[in-house]
Amino acid sequence: MPVKNRISRCFIHLVDFKNSKEWYKKMFNFKVASESNSHIVFKMDEGPSLTLLQAQVDHITPLPYSVFFFETDDVEKTFQEFKNKGAKVDDIEPFGVDMRGCHVYDPEGNMILACTLGEE
Template identity: 25%
Template sequence: MNPIKNEIGTVFIPVKDIKKSKAWYCDLLNLPETDNIVAGHLYVMPMKGTGVVLDSKIYSEESVYKWPAFHFDTNDIEAAYSYMKEKGVVLTTAIENGHWFNFKDPDGNLLMICQ
């Protein structure tokens, strides 16, 4: 029997300033922002499904995502794109193929939203 599950538990995002990044992501995703920073460099975001952990210890310019390692889901790609524009988020693509677009977080991590 294989002891490794075919599921992803958590994705780590390298961030420069854990407090600023925590505030930015919680605002973007409309998540409650707690004070629970672990070991001075980790913030476990309260997500549904696969977890996301912001980690300032692994941050370097070389570790920043140059391509999306995962995507955030949406049920309305047009509304998500408009929302990101209104928030002043750096959008790096238009809506592609009618179902996804890329953006950057304040540290330059390239991320994706997909319907």
């Protein structure tokens, strides 16, 4: 099969691109690989990049769950940093046996999960 066994990029489409883009920069402090008036690509240390795109519609209903998560070694510190930066963030909760995480919401209501992996 010509499709490669890896994920290349994760896309998030944003209606209020300018405001939401700044929120992502503030919350995550990731390195910017490229940026324009209609997109920004954040370079990740490992795995796929995160790309924010200007939506081509006037309204997007956010999903009621996160579709990926950012790994953290210290979910308590991550939770507190989100709160200190003024983000809407849910309490820390367990996910399965060895994972714990918290959801943070971007200005458009997209749910992003920050999670520990536990012992492997």
